Amino acid sequence: MKSESKIVSDIQTELNLVPESQGELSFLLPDIVVCGTDSVSQDADGDLVLKRSLSHTTSELKLQLQGHTSLETVGLQVWAGALLMADYILAEPSTFRGCIGLELGAGTGLAGLCLARVAKLTFLTDADTAVLQQLQANASLNRHLYDNAESLRVRRLDWSCGLPAQERQNLAASDASPQQHVDDALVPGLQRNGDLLSWTEEDISELKQVQVLLAADVIYDVDLTEAFLECSCCLLSQAASSCCLYLSIDKRFNFAVGDKEPMAHLYDHFMGTIEQRRRLGQASLHGRRLNLEAISQAFPIGRSKHLELWRFQLDHSGSHIAP
Numbered sequence: 001m002k003s004e005s006k007i008v009s010d011i012q013t014e015l016n017l018v019p020e021s022q023g024e025l026s027f028l029l030p031d032i033v034v035c036g037t038d039s040v041s042q043d044a045d046g047d048l049v050l051k052r053s054l055s056h057t058t059s060e061l062k063l064q065l066q067g068h069t070s071l072e073t074v075g076l077q078v079w080a081g082a083l084l085m086a087d088y089i090l091a092e093p094s095t096f097r098g099c100i101g102l103e104l105g106a107g108t109g110l111a112g113l114c115l116a117r118v119a120k121l122t123f124l125t126d127a128d129t130a131v132l133q134q135l136q137a138n139a140s141l142n143r144h145l146y147d148n149a150e151s152l153r154v155r156r157l158d159w160s161c162g163l164p165a166q167e168r169q170n171l172a173a174s175d176a177s178p179q180q181h182v183d184d185a186l187v188p189g190l191q192r193n194g195d196l197l198s199w200t201e202e203d204i205s206e207l208k209q210v211q212v213l214l215a216a217d218v219i220y221d222v223d224l225t226e227a228f229l230e231c232s233c234c235l236l237s238q239a240a241s242s243c244c245l246y247l248s249i250d251k252r253f254n255f256a257v258g259d260k261e262p263m264a265h266l267y268d269h270f271m272g273t274i275e276q277r278r279r280l281g282q283a284s285l286h287g288r289r290l291n292l293e294a295i296s297q298a299f300p301i302g303r304s305k306h307l308e309l310w311r312f313q314l315d316h317s318g319s320h321i322a323p
Helices: 010-014 071-076 080-091 110-116 129-141 165-173 179-185 201-207 222-238 265-279
Strands: 022-035 039-042 048-051 054-066 100-104 121-126 152-156 212-216 244-250 284-289 307-315
Touching (some): 071 129, 080 307, 110 152, 212 222, 222 284, 222 307, 265 284
16 A cells, blocks of 8 residues: 655755645756867968867756655655755766766656766666656756757666566576577566657667666665665676766664664665675675765755765675775
């Protein structure tokens, strides 16, 4: 049975954007440098001179969103972790320029749309139908941010549909398994129902070249956290060897039975599950926390002291999480 309680994002409350139904939020994004066509000429001494055409673009980002949602559809709102992730992308465009990226649990698409400004190809993924419909609408609203319609793709990705690593290996090793089945096994939540959210063969090929995974504020449920970790490790294992997962986390503190003080239980569970997977010899993550003081804020909204941004890679060696 789905939860009947209604949840409101702190960010939307701060901005007085708590509509009973659908609302819209807009941000003016900072300038980015766009390279034009290079030209070569000769100076008076006959030396070659490279002239590089550079321009600066300022763009408005618009988001459709919902005010009050259930826990299952919190992706219809804007959350602090998405703003932090977007800030990082906007502050470090050279890190992401020309990459193939994928956002897990994209929600409104804020972070992924910022990525699409500089990336070669961006996948925005989520599982809930209502969230995906709004995500498609936001992709259309912001068509001016990315090169062409094919450079940003909205796809359905349900973390809980991923096959276990051992089952994938068995399928890949089986002579009786067609190659298509092997590819399907490597893509958690693969949908082949003919709709526009389905993964195509071209998508699957591109997934194996992904260099950047994004996930913003997705640690809010125990079962989803474990499914997220399995899905992330699966994607990292098939992607480019240099592929990184950038993860923003809001350490939400609350009381549980027996607590003497507020505890960040879901955050602790996430970090503990990473260590548990490592101890069990399962694919896991290793990474480091990034310094938020070095990340300028493009969005005029207070940044909570409980926010963290991590950069993870796949861990096959048993390496631990850096402090």
